[in-house]
Amino acid sequence: MPKALSIKQLSKTYATGVHALEAVDLTVESGDFFGLLGPNGAGKSTLINIVSGLVNKSSGNVGIFEYDFDKQVEKTKACLGVVPQEFNFNVFEKVEDIIVNQAGYYGVSRTVAKESAEVLLKQLELWDKRHQPSRVLSGGMKRRLMIARALVHHPRLLILDEPTAGVDVELRRSMWEFLQKLNAEGMTIILTTHYLEEAEQLCKNLAIINQGKIIEEGTVKDLLGKLRQETFVLDTFENIGVNVLQKLQAFQAAAVDANTFELSISEKQSLNDVMRILDEYSIRVRSMRSKTNRLEELFVNLTHKKSV
Amino acid sequence: MNKEQLLTAYWTITRKECVRFLRIWKQTLLPSVVTTGLYYVIFGTFIGSQIAPISGHTYMQFIVPGLVMMAVITNSFANVASSFFGSKFQRDVEELLVSPTPSWVMIAGYVTGGVLRGLLVGALVLGVALFFTQLTVYNWAIVIGFLLLTAILFSLAGLFNAAFAKKFDDTMIVPTFVLTPLTYLGGVFYSIHALPSLWQMVSQANPVLYMVSGFRYGFLGIADVNIFVSLSILVVLSIALIAANLFVFSRGYGLKN
Numbered sequence: 029m030p031k032a033l034s035i036k037q038l039s040k041t042y043a044t045g046v047h048a049l050e051a052v053d054l055t056v057e058s059g060d061f062f063g064l065l066g067p068n069g070a071g072k073s074t075l076i077n078i079v080s081g082l083v084n085k086s087s088g089n090v091g092i093f094e095y096d097f098d099k100q101v102e103k104t105k106a107c108l109g110v111v112p113q114e115f116n117f118n119v120f121e122k123v124e125d126i127i128v129n130q131a132g133y134y135g136v137s138r139t140v141a142k143e144s145a146e147v148l149l150k151q152l153e154l155w156d157k158r159h160q161p162s163r164v165l166s167g168g169m170k171r172r173l174m175i176a177r178a179l180v181h182h183p184r185l186l187i188l189d190e191p192t193a194g195v196d197v198e199l200r201r202s203m204w205e206f207l208q209k210l211n212a213e214g215m216t217i218i219l220t221t222h223y224l225e226e227a228e229q230l231c232k233n234l235a236i237i238n239q240g241k242i243i244e245e246g247t248v249k250d251l252l253g254k255l256r257q258e259t260f261v262l263d264t265f266e267n268i269g270v271n272v273l274q275k276l277q278a279f280q281a282a283a284v285d286a287n288t289f290e291l292s293i294s295e296k297q298s299l300n301d302v303m304r305i306l307d308e309y310s311i312r313v314r315s316m317r318s319k320t321n322r323l324e325e326l327f328v329n330l331t332h333k334k335s336v
Numbered sequence: 337m338n339k340e341q342l343l344t345a346y347w348t349i350t351r352k353e354c355v356r357f358l359r360i361w362k363q364t365l366l367p368s369v370v371t372t373g374l375y376y377v378i379f380g381t382f383i384g385s386q387i388a389p390i391s392g393h394t395y396m397q398f399i400v401p402g403l404v405m406m407a408v409i410t411n412s413f414a415n416v417a418s419s420f421f422g423s424k425f426q427r428d429v430e431e432l433l434v435s436p437t438p439s440w441v442m443i444a445g446y447v448t449g450g451v452l453r454g455l456l457v458g459a460l461v462l463g464v465a466l467f468f469t470q471l472t473v474y475n476w477a478i479v480i481g482f483l484l485l486t487a488i489l490f491s492l493a494g495l496f497n498a499a500f501a502k503k504f505d506d507t508m509i510v511p512t513f514v515l516t517p518l519t520y521l522g523g524v525f526y527s528i529h530a531l532p533s534l535w536q537m538v539s540q541a542n543p544v545l546y547m548v549s550g551f552r553y554g555f556l557g558i559a560d561v562n563i564f565v566s567l568s569i570l571v572v573l574s575i576a577l578i579a580a581n582l583f584v585f586s587r588g589y590g591l592k593n
Binding site for chain 2: 042077080081082083084101102103105106108110112114115116117118119121125126129130132133134135136137138177
């Protein structure tokens with residue numbers, strides 16, 4: 029099966045002299061839910077805009093499924109649905125017209141486009157707003173409108189550039205479910221996001237981009253395996269004394285208050301040892317939680333290391 | 337894309353353009369009708385009644401073709417320039433740029449929108465003229481041919497302007513400082529034969545002269561310039577602007593980063 033996205037030695041230097049991408053190689057398998065992570069200005073949007081035809085590359089090759097972007101641009105674009113980071117629709121146009129017109133640009137007849145628009149607008153809970161001009165929609169509705177617009181021509185590869193930015197938690201969860209359903213039905217999805225929890229929940233594979241270069245790539249599991257340390261917060265029934273903290277020195281234990289403390293577990297340490305020590309002092313653990321999102325910790329480690 | 341898909345994409349752009357200018361008809365259709373109506377009243381009736389007939393036609397009959405052409409020129413240009421720049425400004429042009437619609441279909445769609453507005457306003461302005469004078473048509477084919485070619489030419493010019501425009505002011509510079517002077521000096525209100533020979537020569541560098549002259553020939557059977565020369569100049573300019581727009585769209589100048 030052909031790769032959904034195959035990028036080779038892709039570079040982009042803007043007229044201002046900024047090197048947004050430097051010889052990027054990236055492959056996304058067909059059917060994957062792929063996460064592209066990186067800090068602001070890392071080159072994520074430039075990469076997506078080159079793939080979707082909104083930015084001209086300086087050099088390199090882009091392939092989408094069996095098509096070469098330079099040689100078969102119409103066919104590559106027909107495979108692609110793009111949800112950009114910023115709203116890019118006519119605010120005076122009606123919701124339904126935005127979807128139907130977009131389908132028309134892909135050669136989908138008006139009758140078929142109207143049927144597809146109805147299905148999508150209902151799925152994304154925008155059907156009641158179909159006759160409204162898009163400017164009256166809330167931020168979350170506008171995000172969903174862009175998703176509906178990107179799907180109306182049934183693309184094989186959907187690219188979403190921070191689709192849940194500024195969306196409340198409940199709506200974000202429902203969008204996750206919708207995207208997971210699309211992926212389960214066979215659609216390849218590439219997602220850029222700042223919400224690392226989102227990437228950990230949704231993505232099978234990840235790439236981390238920083239300063240225009242891919243600095244890490246692999247499965248979510250493998251990447252998390254590279255995380256050498258994790259911080260936990262433990263709440264206890266009994267007060268924690270100085271003695272206990274000294275005993276847990278190897279775990280960098282530090283008190284937060286009388287009944288709460290933090291500790292770090294490296295890859296060679298075990299939580300069992302912590303529990304045993306607490307047991308020795310008859311301290312019962314009420315609850316325990318990971319202090320930080322594991323992926324976030326990895327992300328910060330990697331991007332910081334690269335910057336240094 | 338196959339032929340049917342290309343046609344669908346073309347109709348989608350054209351339909352969208354028509355819906356836009358019909359929705360805001362008070363801004364797009366009415367102003368030219370009112371302005372040209374005032375020209376008819378002031379120049380045609382008040383002043384024109386004191387001017388001797390030109391080649392056997394009243395002054396009112398003489399200026400009607402030029403005023404219709406002026407409305408077609410400004411509306412065709414303005415429709416595409418404002419609509420396409422508006423799409424760039426709101427970034428909804430990206431809907432088209434990410435799609436497989438080829439550049440030539442995008443150009444054809446926008447230009448058709450501009451042509452249709454130009455023709456509609458031209459028809460309205462011509463209709464208003466009938467309240468002031470009687471009009472006869474000398475040659476329908478020439479009237480329609482010049483009307484269409486002029487509307488196409490200025491729609492293409494509007495698209496070219498909008499592609500490079502970075503702010504709304506940039507789309508106003510050409511109509512204000514180029515189109516308006518060229519139109520007023522293009523023989524709308526006078527025959528260039530009434531000018532000194534030096535100014536007759538200068539006038540021949542003005543492309544609007546050929547459009548007005550040819551269009552007037554279609555109505556009255558009189559022209560300042562040979563009809564075939566006028567037609568050739570329009571065709572050459574249109575081909576040049578088609579090539580320029582295709583180049584700009586294919587390279588993404590003013591459209592892509």
